[in-house]
Amino acid sequence: MKEEAMKDNKLWYEKQSRLGEAFHRFYRTCTEESVLDKKTLELLQLALACVFRCPHCTESHIKKALEAGATKQEISETLLIAAVEGAGTQLYWQKPMFEKYLGKVDPARMHAVA
Numbered sequence: 001m002k003e004e005a006m007k008d009n010k011l012w013y014e015k016q017s018r019l020g021e022a023f024h025r026f027y028r029t030c031t032e033e034s035v036l037d038k039k040t041l042e043l044l045q046l047a048l049a050c051v052f053r054c055p056h057c058t059e060s061h062i063k064k065a066l067e068a069g070a071t072k073q074e075i076s077e078t079l080l081i082a083a084v085e086g087a088g089t090q091l092y093w094q095k096p097m098f099e100k101y102l103g104k105v106d107p108a109r110m111h112a113v114a
Helices: 002-008 012-016 018-030 038-051 055-067 072-102
Strands: none
16 A cells, blocks of 8 residues: 555656656756755756756746755856856857858958947
8 A cells, every 4th residue: 555655656757667767766866965065956957947948947946946045146147147058059059050041151240249
């Protein structure tokens, strides 16, 4: 009976496959404090959740980062750094397509942004 009750507490993907169980063990291991303290882990996970555009994960990691001692400024800067990295990644990801259809950019014609 106890074993059956434990199965009911599993996440949907754990119930479907051994791969789901293995994934969740891996997730739990990655979120435990190790050489990175809990606050750093949460800020890192927050940045990734932001870049991957997961509202549930972003909210969860903001709350957990606050619980781990992160300040509002640390959380704000984490989100801004994630946003800038996400934008930069998109620019470089799109460059080959831009050049394929619109031609190479002439560096002499580029305007400096200041």
